[in-house]
Each structure stands twice: as structure tokens, then as C-alpha cells.
Amino acid sequence: MSREREVVVLGAGMHPWGKWGRNFVEYGIKAAQDALADAGLEWQDIQYVSGADTIRNGYPGFVAGATFAQALGWTGARISSAYAACASGSQAIANARAQILAGLVDVALVVGADAAPKGFFAPVGGDRPDDPDWVRFHVLGATNPTYFGLYARRRIDLYGATVEDFAKVKVKNAKNGLHNPNARYKKAFTLEDVAASPVVADPLRLMDICATSDGAAAVVLCSKEFAAKRTTNPVRISAVSTVTPTFPSAVIEMPDIATDSSAAVKPNELSFRASLAHAAYEEAGLGPEDLSLAEVYDLSTALELDWIEDLAICGRGEAEKLLRDGETEITGRIPVNASGGLGSFGEAVPAQAIAQVCELTWQLRGQAGARQVEGARVGITANQGLFGHGSSIIVTR
Amino acid sequence: MKDHKPVVPGWFTQDDEDFRLLGTRCTACGTVFFPRQDTFCKNPACAGREFEEVRLSGRGTVWSYTNAGYRPPAPYVSDPDAEWVPFTIVAVQLAEEGMIVLGQAEPGVTVDDLTVGAEVEIVPGVLYETDEQVYTTWKFKPAGGAA
Numbered sequence: 005m006s007r008e009r010e011v012v013v014l015g016a017g018m019h020p021w022g023k024w025g026r027n028f029v030e031y032g033i034k035a036a037q038d039a040l041a042d043a044g045l046e047w048q049d050i051q052y053v054s055g056a057d058t059i060r061n062g063y064p065g066f067v068a069g070a071t072f073a074q075a076l077g078w079t080g081a082r083i084s085s086a087y088a089a090c091a092s093g094s095q096a097i098a099n100a101r102a103q104i105l106a107g108l109v110d111v112a113l114v115v116g117a118d119a120a121p122k123g124f125f126a127p128v129g130g131d132r133p134d135d136p137d138w139v140r141f142h143v144l145g146a147t148n149p150t151y152f153g154l155y156a157r158r159r160i161d162l163y164g165a166t167v168e169d170f171a172k173v174k175v176k177n178a179k180n181g182l183h184n185p186n187a188r189y190k191k192a193f194t195l196e197d198v199a200a201s202p203v204v205a206d207p208l209r210l211m212d213i214c215a216t217s218d219g220a221a222a223v224v225l226c227s228k229e230f231a232a233k234r235t236t237n238p239v240r241i242s243a244v245s246t247v248t249p250t251f252p253s254a255v256i257e258m259p260d261i262a263t264d265s266s267a268a269v270k271p272n273e274l275s276f277r278a279s280l281a282h283a284a285y286e287e288a289g290l291g292p293e294d295l296s297l298a299e300v301y302d303l304s305t306a307l308e309l310d311w312i313e314d315l316a317i318c319g320r321g322e323a324e325k326l327l328r329d330g331e332t333e334i335t336g337r338i339p340v341n342a343s344g345g346l347g348s349f350g351e352a353v354p355a356q357a358i359a360q361v362c363e364l365t366w367q368l369r370g371q372a373g374a375r376q377v378e379g380a381r382v383g384i385t386a387n388q389g390l391f392g393h394g395s396s397i398i399v400t401r
Numbered sequence: 402m403k404d405h406k407p408v409v410p411g412w413f414t415q416d417d418e419d420f421r422l423l424g425t426r427c428t429a430c431g432t433v434f435f436p437r438q439d440t441f442c443k444n445p446a447c448a449g450r451e452f453e454e455v456r457l458s459g460r461g462t463v464w465s466y467t468n469a470g471y472r473p474p475a476p477y478v479s480d481p482d483a484e485w486v487p488f489t490i491v492a493v494q495l496a497e498e499g500m501i502v503l504g505q506a507e508p509g510v511t512v513d514d515l516t517v518g519a520e521v522e523i524v525p526g527v528l529y530e531t532d533e534q535v536y537t538t539w540k541f542k543p544a545g546g547a548a
Binding site: 126127131133136138139140141142143144145146147150153154155156157158161162202203204205206207208251252254255256261262263264265266267268269 | 408409426427430431432433434435436443444445446447464465466467468469470471473474475476477478479487488490492497498499500501502503504505512516517518528538
């Protein structure tokens with residue numbers, strides 16, 4: 005791709021993840037103010053506010069862009085609000101990037117924040133057989149971990165993965181999260197700890213599956229011209245991929261109870277998750293060999309291994325070997341989830357994809373402290389929501 | 402005797418002999434849909450608007466499987482006072498239709514009875530009962546007397 009399509013991450017900020025029992029707006033404002041301070045800008049400098057929506061906090065969450073703008077003080081800035089399930093944060097980044105690349109604005113603030121309920125996510129109420137999300141809960145009792153369990157079992161039966169491999173992902177990410185001030189869980193775990201936790205969705209145990217958290221993340225994005233007056237070595241967003249699956253999608257995905265049929269049309273060689281990364285690589289003109297690190301959506305430990313292969317870092321069935329050889333550790337060849345990942349954060353839905361970009365920004369600036377990946381130049385994120393929403397973002401320096 | 406009612410009308414046959422899931426097929430391109438699709442074809446290259454009902458294959462192979470170690474939240478229906486017994490969920494690949502369909506396994510079938518690639522058959526089953534009604538659904542069980 006040409007460098008002309010890049011925008012700069014001028015500032016990054018987060019509110020620590022946890023269960024704080026306060027309003028999501030409070031978290032969002034803290035993250036936004038930190039991102040503005042990091043960018044060296046005032047709130048009044050922001051021309052566009054892009055909010056990532058939360059659907060679990062009433063109307064203010066559905067119009068998050070306006071909610072954050074009002075809380076920071078109306079300035080007449082242009083705004084948008086985006087919902088794309090777990091990919092909402094990336095969608096908000098994509099909206100701000102498009103405004104900047106179109107030359108409509110020079111500098112934008114992207115904010116996502118959530119206050120999450122305890123336990124399994126459940127669908128909205130009512131008797132709605134036309135809604136696949138209602139159907140999978142009512143007819144099958146299929147929760148989100150059900151799908152993670154199905155993917156994990158295939159790794160065991162097809163590739164010879166073991167539950168200990170999955171536990172190793174948890175141990176690695178918990179170790180990384182120890183050094184992250186924004187992580188919710190700052191506690192080392194052992195393989196035995198994971199094995200002692202109860203089975204949620206065989207073969208996955210409670211500690212294989214990410215919790216839901218409160219948290220917030222924000223970035224200040226701007227044009228390269230705007231950045232040139234403020235920094236000489238900017239961190240840039242080189243690709244934002246938000247592609248849909250292609251028909252027929254052959255992998256069972258949340259919240260569906262069946263895949264598309266390939267009776268008439270052969271499925272694409274690339275799965276949906278792999279196609280998200282593929283489009284990002286194409287847009288950035290980079291490949292997996294260029295990566296310094298990856299932040300992937302480890303909704304379960306085993307899913308981190310799927311993502312490593314979806315990012316084409318290794319072939320199908322080879323991620324366990326990378327893990328066992330320590331290649332995905334911070335000191336390894338391709339560190340994965342140096343931030344501690346969802347395993348250390350728990351998912352704060354609209355903030356999570358933005359938090360991935362915050363981590364890459366700090367890593368590429370060399371500001372990641374004890375979890376710093378030496379000489380990081382290129383990072384990728386990967387994320388998947390529901391109903392064909394997902395994202396992959398490439399950040400370079 | 403309680404009245405039997407399908408949990409969702411029109412998704413499976415009411416005949417216990419040769420029980421099948423019911424889907425639809427686009428008459429223009431041949432793509433099969435389950436849950437049934439009656440208005441527009443999801444194949445982006447097809448403008449089909451007409452669908453015929455089809456009985457899906459009665460057997461398939463296991464794509465993957467898991468279980469519910471915890472009680473799922475509503476709208477899943479279960480007795481909150483009863484001790485939770487995990488049920489098994491199976492993703493089954495139907496060769497002819499080229500699709501994967503999820504379903505619960507028959508009561509008593511555990512993850513230890515299954516393996517990726519094994520053959521299963523589809524059978525009628527009960528999802529839950531109220532004082533007046535029995536809500537019926539589809540279940541999977543290992544084929545050929547295994548388990």
C-alpha cells in the first residue's frame with residue numbers, strides 16, 4: 005500500500021480493567037483524558053469523536069460518541085457511534101480513520117468503555133425465534149464458551165493438542181499481565197491452577213475462558229501532516245480490516261446454529277478469521293514475516309492458538325509447537341499477547357479492540373516497561389465479534 | 402398425556418419414524434438452508450426467490466463437540482432447583498448439504514462417547530416440559546450402536 009493511506013496514533017490511554025461498579029462513562033472519560041494528555045492536545049482540539057457502543061448500559065451506551073462528547077463538554081465536534089459486537093472498537097477506529105483519510109478532519113478521538121454484567125452474556129429479552137442469538141440459547145443452551153469448546157476440541161482431535169497446551173497459554177498470558185498496570189488480573193497462574201478449575205465447556209476450564217470486565221480505552225488519531233508538527237517518529241495505523249466472511253462460510257460461528265451450505269458454491273480457502281488478517285496484510289503491504297508481535301482475541305486459551313494460524317504465523321496445527329518452544333513468549337520470535345491478552349483483562353467489549361491498539365502503540369514506542377518486546381516495529385491485532393463482525397489492525401513505526 | 406409441541410415450528414418432522422430436520426433449498430442455485438429460508442437466497446451470486454422444503458440427511462459426522470458444565474442463562478429453560486447435569490453439544494457435518502448443524506446429544510451421551518469424524522444420527526428428543534406441554538427438538542446420538 006502507499007503510505008498516503010496511513011493515519012498516526014498520536015495518543016493512547018486506558019482506564020484499568022476490573023469490576024469497579026461505576027458508570028461506563030467515567031471509565032471512558034479517564035481513558036480519553038489520558039489519550040489527550042499523551043497526544044499533547046486539549047479536548048477542544050478534537051474535531052471528531054468516534055464512540056464504540058456498549059449495549060449493556062442503556063441508551064447512553066447506544067450513542068456512545070455523543071455520551072462521551074457531552075461528558076467532556078459539548079464543543080460542536082462531529083461525532084459517530086458504532087456497534088459491531090466485539091469489533092465495535094475497531095469499527096470506531098475505522099470511522100475516525102476514514103474521516104481523516106478523506107481530509108474531512110485532521111484529528112479525532114476514539115473511545116470505547118464498558119461496565120459489564122457478571123457471568124455468561126445472554127441475549128436481550130423476549131420470545132424471538134427469528135434471532136439466531138435467541139435460538140442458540142433457547143433451543144441449544146449454547147453459550148459463547150460452547151463455541152470456544154467446539155474449536156478447542158478440534159485442536160485436540162485433529163492436531164494432538166492437549167489441555168496442558170491450553171493451560172500453557174493461560175500461564176504465559178498471566179505472566180505478561182503481571183507487568184501491565186491496566187490488566188485486571190495481576191496474578192501468576194500455574195498449570196495446576198488451570199487444571200483445578202471447573203470445566204465450563206469441555207475441554208475448556210474456567211481459567212481457559214476470559215471473564216467480562218469493566219474498562220475503557222481511547223486513542224487520538226490524526227493525519228500525518230497534523231502529526232508532523234508534533235512528533236518525528238510517529239506510530240502509524242497501516243491497515244484496518246473489517247471484512248465480512250465470504251459465502252459460504254464453512255465454520256460454525258457464534259451465534260449461528262448452522263453454517264452456510266456449500267452444496268452449490270465451494271467455500272473460500274481462507275476461513276473468516278484468516279480472511280480478516282489476509283485483508284489487513286494486503287492493505288499494509290506486509291506479511292506475517294514482518295511482524296514483531298501480535299495481540300489476538302483470546303476469548304479462550306485455545307482460541308489464541310487458532311488465531312496464530314489465522315494470522316499465517318504458522319501452518320494449521322503448528323501453533324502448539326510455537327507455544328511449547330516459547331516462541332510466543334515476550335522473549336520469543338513472535339510474542340503473542342504481550343499485554344496479557346483477554347486472559348489477564350477480561351473482555352470489556354467496546355474497549356477491547358482499542359486497547360489492542362493502545363498496547364501496540366506503547367510497544368512500538370518502547371514504552372511497555374517490563375513487558376517490552378525488544379525492537380518492536382510492526383504489530384497486528386486480531387478480533388472477532390458476532391454476526392460476521394471482526395477486525396485486524398496493523399500498526400507500524 | 403401432555404401435548405407435544407416442537408420448540409420451533411417447521412424445523413423438523415413430526416414423525417418419529419425416519420425423523421429429519423427440515424430445511425429449504427433455493428430452486429435457482431441449489432443452496433440448502435437450515436434454519437429454513439423462504440424469502441431470499443444468501444448466495445451473493447443468486448437472485449433466487451423460490452424455495453422448496455427439503456429433509457436434511459439423517460446421518461452425519463462429528464465436526465466437534467463440547468458440553469455445558471454450567472447452567473446456561475435464560476432463555477434456556479431448566480429447573481433452577483434441580484442439580485445441574487451437563488449436557489453434550491455436537492456440531493455435525495452433513496455431507497450432502499455441505500453444512501454443519503449444532504444440536505444437543507441424547508441424554509446419557511457424554512463427550513467421552515464422541516470423536517471428531519465419528520458417525521452420528523439425528524433422533525427426536527425432548528428439550529423441556531411444562532405442566533401442560535412437552536417441547537420437542539432434535540438430538541444427536543452415535544450411530545451404529547456405539548456408546
